[in-house]
Amino acid sequence: ICMLSPSLLASGSSDYKVRIWDMRTGECAKVLEGHSGIVFSVCMLSPIMLASGSGDKTLRVWDLRTGECVQEFEGHSDYITSVCMLSTSLLASGSRDKTVRIWDMQTRECIQVLKGHSGWVLSVAADGDGRRLVSGGRDHTLREWDISTGECLKVFQEFSDYVSSVSVNMDGRRVAAGSHDSSIRVWELQEE
16 A cells, blocks of 8 residues: 555555545545556555556556556566655566566666565665665565665575565665564665
8 A cells, every 4th residue: 555645545456456545535536447467566656646566567657637557567577566666767666576677667668677586575665865775575685776786785684584564764774674574673774
């Protein structure tokens, strides 16, 4: 799920749809249809744009005013489990194919494939300026990446189970990661 505004949120679903919810009424305000697999992740790109990642191996961008899919990205060989925005023109997606892909929204091309995880990538998050990305996976690791070079800057291996959720604070200095080992850990990221 993701918050779109103080009164709206978006959710992905096992019925292959993205739903926009009015939190004041609890009612579904809009349904976005187009995926042919479970929608695992949604991410707000702007007040009028939303991205979604699915078991159909596609990343889609939606116009929230019309409910139409305006962009579709293909390249992963397995489910897309997590999506995040890096900048106004770049998106990232994590997948069960063990990679993170960086997508250029203007050219609609994959411009970088980040490899290093030995298990599914379950969660991705960007720092505040879109220069670094973190990813968590089934290989029990959290990885910090330099977006411009594709280099893995650091591997955090303190977990005994999947890293299922990652988040970077607003100033980009700290990352929090939640794991199936029942822990949440927080680290300082690499200084630039």
